[in-house]
Amino acid sequence: MSAPPSPTSERPDLLGPGLPFERPILELERKIAELREIPDVSLNGELKPLERKRDRLLAEVYGGLSPWQVVEVARHSRRPQFRDYVQGMCSEFVELFGDRLFGEDPALSVGLATIEGRRVLLMGHRKGRETREKLACNFGCAHPEGYRKALSKMRLAERFGLPVVSLINTPGAYPGVGAEERGQAWAIAENILEMCRLKVPTVCVIIGEGGSGGALGIGVGDRVLMLEYAYYSVISPEGCAGILWHDGKRASDAAKALRLTSADLLRLKVVDEIVPEPLGAAHRDPVQMVATLKATLLKHLDELSAMDPAERLEQRFRRLRNLGNGLEPLPEPGAEEPNRLLPPVAAAEDDAH
Amino acid sequence: MAFFRKKKEIPVGLWMKCPSCGKMAFTKTVEENLHVCPDCDHHMKVNGPTRLRQLLDDRKYEAIGEDLEPRDLLRFKEDVGTYEDKLKKSRLKAGVTEAVTVGRGHLEGIAVTVAAMDFSFRGGSMGVVVGERIARGAEDALARRVPFLVVATSGGARMQEGALSLMQMAKTSAMIARLREEGIPYLVVLADPCTGGVSASFAAQGDVTFAEPGALIGFAGPRVIQNTIKAQLPEGFQRAEFLLAKGYVDRVVHRRDLKKELATVLRYLEPRARPQEAVG
Ligand SMILES: [Zn+2]
Numbered sequence: 001m002s003a004p005p006s007p008t009s010e011r012p013d014l015l016g017p018g019l020p021f022e023r024p025i026l027e028l029e030r031k032i033a034e035l036r037e038i039p040d041v042s043l044n045g046e047l048k049p050l051e052r053k054r055d056r057l058l059a060e061v062y063g064g065l066s067p068w069q070v071v072e073v074a075r076h077s078r079r080p081q082f083r084d085y086v087q088g089m090c091s092e093f094v095e096l097f098g099d100r101l102f103g104e105d106p107a108l109s110v111g112l113a114t115i116e117g118r119r120v121l122l123m124g125h126r127k128g129r130e131t132r133e134k135l136a137c138n139f140g141c142a143h144p145e146g147y148r149k150a151l152s153k154m155r156l157a158e159r160f161g162l163p164v165v166s167l168i169n170t171p172g173a174y175p176g177v178g179a180e181e182r183g184q185a186w187a188i189a190e191n192i193l194e195m196c197r198l199k200v201p202t203v204c205v206i207i208g209e210g211g212s213g214g215a216l217g218i219g220v221g222d223r224v225l226m227l228e229y230a231y232y233s234v235i236s237p238e239g240c241a242g243i244l245w246h247d248g249k250r251a252s253d254a255a256k257a258l259r260l261t262s263a264d265l266l267r268l269k270v271v272d273e274i275v276p277e278p279l280g281a282a283h284r285d286p287v288q289m290v291a292t293l294k295a296t297l298l299k300h301l302d303e304l305s306a307m308d309p310a311e312r313l314e315q316r317f318r319r320l321r322n323l324g325n326g327l328e329p330l331p332e333p334g335a336e337e338p339n340r341l342l343p344p345v346a347a348a349e350d351d352a353h
Numbered sequence: 354m355a356f357f358r359k360k361k362e363i364p365v366g367l368w369m370k371c372p373s374c375g376k377m378a379f380t381k382t383v384e385e386n387l388h389v390c391p392d393c394d395h396h397m398k399v400n401g402p403t404r405l406r407q408l409l410d411d412r413k414y415e416a417i418g419e420d421l422e423p424r425d426l427l428r429f430k431e432d433v434g435t436y437e438d439k440l441k442k443s444r445l446k447a448g449v450t451e452a453v454t455v456g457r458g459h460l461e462g463i464a465v466t467v468a469a470m471d472f473s474f475r476g477g478s479m480g481v482v483v484g485e486r487i488a489r490g491a492e493d494a495l496a497r498r499v500p501f502l503v504v505a506t507s508g509g510a511r512m513q514e515g516a517l518s519l520m521q522m523a524k525t526s527a528m529i530a531r532l533r534e535e536g537i538p539y540l541v542v543l544a545d546p547c548t549g550g551v552s553a554s555f556a557a558q559g560d561v562t563f564a565e566p567g568a569l570i571g572f573a574g575p576r577v578i579q580n581t582i583k584a585q586l587p588e589g590f591q592r593a594e595f596l597l598a599k600g601y602v603d604r605v606v607h608r609r610d611l612k613k614e615l616a617t618v619l620r621y622l623e624p625r626a627r628p629q630e631a632v633g
Contacts, residue, residue, distance in 0.1 A: 175573030183601050184572035189557035196527040213553045234510045234519040257430045258515045270516045320527035323520035324481035329426050
């Protein structure tokens, strides 16, 4: 699966294990890194064409990803996570722990945050990057405690007029004995209901994996945004393939059938706007990704805060009430149809009217 | 009992086999017993229209949203047959147009709107039309200021409608939120089985929640959990009685008592009058 680590260069390592379809790109990036390390300025002439070639290749490969490849990108180990957005967007983050009922769930982090002077409640799934961290936060699969913690802090935010921002990145809610004993279904259901009526502006962003009910448990709001190469689905492609074909290995067929990419979900009005990713996806330039999301969030927060609260709530209700209604069937999922990003701003404006 | 030796010759439909104890029983007897096994008390699956008739006075209801039929909005690709074909087959097999039937009627004289889900139609899975019918039922209850009742049984969201089916959890919840705000009572009966997206949305939002004996209720299905934890699940795990012990349902109610108990609770939970009516 992973490209062999380069012995000489640093940069490809920063990208972590490469995805299969990225191999030619990683090869070029390695060459570029090697050239850069040679302190001979005369090589600049060789560098530029290589960089142009790499950018062309990136645009080509990422312009035509299959839905399954999008899932792979969304799960990339170097993809920016909740922590990276907190560090890059917030001048302050005061994490608040515990659900006041049972315990503390590290899979879902919630805190008071300041983004460019705006005070908000910020929450998101934590997936972890190193093995120990991943295990500690259950790979981003929250227990009922996580959802109930989010709920109790959302109520706090509502009492003090703080907008709520949620960053979604989970394979799904945790399916285990304890989670069931403590009412996973009830915890998620109550969050969804409360987020339908929460009186403060609420913006949700699917930043990586949007895994079913576990994503929706913090995923209802005035605006739902989605990063270009995130995915959002009712079931994991592996799970879907297992049920349909009794073959989890056909996940790529399932990914195609499920229409889980940002472009399709914008057409289906499941999301309101696509947040564009840097050339070659978020893991190639996390700093740029964080900056783009920050700017997008500020735009939405400012718009929503300027609205009459009653009107904002009514608009949210209408949006939710009409989900799945008045749609035309999607075009056939042809192989010739690349998962190309729709112009995000224009598309969002079309949707609003 | 002598009939058992002859069961192969008995025309299909006259007799039925209990899926739990395996004993044969006269279909008419089972029906009169509200589809509860006369031998072992197993609560069998009941389709939407039958459930409405069991619960409502004079076995009568006025249907809501029957004209809405599911569509293949994703052009879902499977190996054989389209989603549309599957829907057609399901309609023939289950004898209903979707996995939920919604109707107005009276329950022991109390005007109500009831939505009854149907496991026989694609495993009671929730797609756009199931969500829409539930939402319309709630709207009808709100408009008439009468209680809204849901009998929930479902394997979860409908894969063939992708994220749109997931979104029905939000749509239905938005309507239940309205009922709560407006003081319209919302009662849920959890029937066997109820898991996935339905269990994690409107089925878990009841003001009062009943469950039928032995019903399997949970977020994740037992197989998924078993595959995750790689261990045997405890006896009775995720059954109605387990949920009662864990504090997630108000009462486990035998089907023969269901109508009576719903009516009893409804007499305590009167819909709040319209704001303008409350004035003066
Ligand atoms: Zn029996």
